[in-house]
Amino acid sequence: EDQVTQSPEALRLQEGESSSLNCSYTVSGLRGLFWYRQDPGKGPEFLFTLYSAGEEKEKERLKATLTKKESFLHITAPKPEDSATYLCAVVGGYGQNFVFGPGTRLSVLP
Amino acid sequence: DVKVTQSSRYLVKRTGEKVFLECVQDMDHENMFWYRQDPGLGLRLIYFSYDVKMKEKGDIPEGYSVSREKKERFSLILESASTNQTSMYLCATGRIRTDTQYFGPGTRLTVL
Numbered sequence: 001e002d003q004v005t006q007s008p009e010a011l012r013l014q015e016g017e018s019s020s021l022n023c024s025y026t027v028s029g030l031r032g033l034f035w036y037r038q039d040p041g042k043g044p045e046f047l048f049t050l051y052s053a054g055e056e057k058e059k060e061r062l063k064a065t066l067t068k069k070e071s072f073l074h075i076t077a078p079k080p081e082d083s084a085t086y087l088c089a090v091v092g093g094y095g096q097n098f099v100f101g102p103g104t105r106l107s108v109l110p
Numbered sequence: 111d112v113k114v115t116q117s118s119r120y121l122v123k124r125t126g127e128k129v130f131l132e133c134v135q136d137m138d139h140e141n142m143f144w145y146r147q148d149p150g151l152g153l154r155l156i157y158f159s160y161d162v163k164m165k166e167k168g169d170i171p172e173g174y175s176v177s178r179e180k181k182e183r184f185s186l187i188l189e190s191a192s193t194n195q196t197s198m199y200l201c202a203t204g205r206i207r208t209d210t211q212y213f214g215p216g217t218r219l220t221v222l
Contacts, residue, residue: 031208043114043200043213044153087153091208097168098211100153 002027002092004101012107013078021073021104023088031096033071035064036087038103044087047073078108113137114203114214122220129188131217133201142184143202143211144168144176153200159184160207191221 003026013019025033032051036044048057050066057064061082063074073086088101117132133142143158145168155168159178173195177185188195198218202211 032210034210036213041198041216041218043216046210046212049210089153096208097155097158098153102150102152 002090002096002099004088004090004099006086006088006101006104008104009102010105010107012109013075015079015108015110016077018074018076018078020075021086021106023071023073023101024069025071025088025090025099025101027090027092027096027099029093031091031093033066034089034091034098035071035073036089038085038087040085047086075106078106080108080110082106083108114201114212116199116201116214116217118217119215120218120220122222123191124222125192127191127221129191129219129221131186131188131199131201131219133184133186133203133214135182135184135203135212137203137205137212138181139203139205139212140181141204141207141211142178143204144174144184144186145200145202146170146197147200147216148197156186158207191219193221195219196221 005024007022035047038044048064053068085103085105087103089098113136144156145153147153157176159165175187200216201214204211
């Protein structure tokens with residue numbers, strides 16, 4: 001059975017304090033790994049799609065990386081506006097649905 | 111930019127009422143999805159549609175039905191709302207089933 005876990009469950013950072021969020025997955029035949037940002041009471045906002053081990057993608061202060069077992073979302077010099085829940089999802093082989101992780105709740109304090 | 115809109119941000123209904131949630135997308139995507147999101151349970155797929163009038167059950171279809179009469183619209187129907195259907199409902203759209211999904215703003219449904 002495909003599974004996704006995320007750690008930590010919650011993370012508090014000071015503004016400017018860089019850190020990483022982890023997404024560990026078990027899936028047969030990974031087709032894609034997806035990162036989303038979700039603000040309270042809103043729908044998830046797409047950030048990145050990674051397709052194969054070794055791939056990296058960047059957007060402003062965020063960088064996502066992928067290995068065969070996990071993905072990291074690195075946040076460099078975060079700002080308070082980066083506070084949100086970050087969701088990871090994977091999809092496996094043909095006919096499979098997305099499997100979402102429980103999310104990491106990030107708080108960046110000024 | 112992909113735009114996915116949902117008919118209501120907040121909705122309050124009574125037990126036993128029939129509830130319609132509508133989703134509209136402007137990207138000509140083939141696939142549309144309905145999820146519900148609950149604390150501690152994450153996002154769970156209710157139904158999805160891969161073409162007009164075509165649908166497949168997701169992980170938790172009981173108590174729900176769907177309708178897709180036009181490519182851009184996908185409706186979720188609660189035939190007889192119950193209190194355990196109080197949740198955040200999220201619509202998503204994607205070009206293919208196994209690639210990036212784009213979400214709408216969500217509908218917070220409360221069933222009293």
